[in-house]
Amino acid sequence: MKTLEIVNPPLLFVRELLIGDEVEKSNRTLADLKDIFQDKQSYETIAPETLLYEVYCYLPEKEGTMGALNFGITHIYPGKIGLEYFMTKGHFHAQDDRAEYYWGIEGEGVLILMDRQRNTWGEKMFLGSLHYIPGGVAHRVANTGNTVLSFGACWPSDAGHNYEEIAQNGFSARLMEVEGIPQLV
Ligand code: M6P
Numbered sequence: 001m002k003t004l005e006i007v008n009p010p011l012l013f014v015r016e017l018l019i020g021d022e023v024e025k026s027n028r029t030l031a032d033l034k035d036i037f038q039d040k041q042s043y044e045t046i047a048p049e050t051l052l053y054e055v056y057c058y059l060p061e062k063e064g065t066m067g068a069l070n071f072g073i074t075h076i077y078p079g080k081i082g083l084e085y086f087m088t089k090g091h092f093h094a095q096d097d098r099a100e101y102y103w104g105i106e107g108e109g110v111l112i113l114m115d116r117q118r119n120t121w122g123e124k125m126f127l128g129s130l131h132y133i134p135g136g137v138a139h140r141v142a143n144t145g146n147t148v149l150s151f152g153a154c155w156p157s158d159a160g161h162n163y164e165e166i167a168q169n170g171f172s173a174r175l176m177e178v179e180g181i182p183q184l185v
């Protein structure tokens with residue numbers, strides 16, 4: 001960066017799009033979420049390469065840098081496995097006390113939260129919804145609508161992802177379509 005120079009920003013965040021040379025993209029398919037959904041029979045009827053969600057991330061510092069912040073936009077496609085909505089893997093943070101913000105950009109969904117006592121609850125997500133996720137609270141997002149659900153996230157670069165606990169024990173409730181509406185059961 002040159003002193004006194006005024007330059008273009010390295011990133012653009014326009015509606016649901018995060019654009020920049022250093023933005024990294026990752027995809028999650030149904031195969032990546034094997035064992036996460038309850039209905040194994042329905043799971044078998046859907047192609048394993050089906051795209052469930054995409055994450056666009058800007059990680060300005062090396063993962064693990066204390067004091068730095070990561071930024072991401074996630075797009076979850078609409079769909080269900082049995083009565084359970086397409087959703088993210090969900091995680092605690094590896095540094096358990098690290099917090100995170102999520103916010104809704106488009107579509108409809110539910111942010112599923114679970115604390116260390118395994119109490120699970122949800123917050124509705126929609127354009128303009130803002131969600132503070134305290135440390136020690138696992139978080140997962142489900143798309144409950146018929147269109148793409150996009151949400152933003154900002155989290156400390158030293159938070160890390162602890163997927164193992166969720167892979168082993170899951171959340172204590174699942175977001176299912178019951179009598180036509182999303183409910184935690
Ligand atoms: C948000 C952030 C990311 C996370 C992504 C997908 O963008 O929380 O850290 O990776 O959602 O969620 P998950 O990693 O649980 O699949």
Ligand code: ZN
Nearest residue numbers: 091100139155
């Ligand atoms: Zn997180």
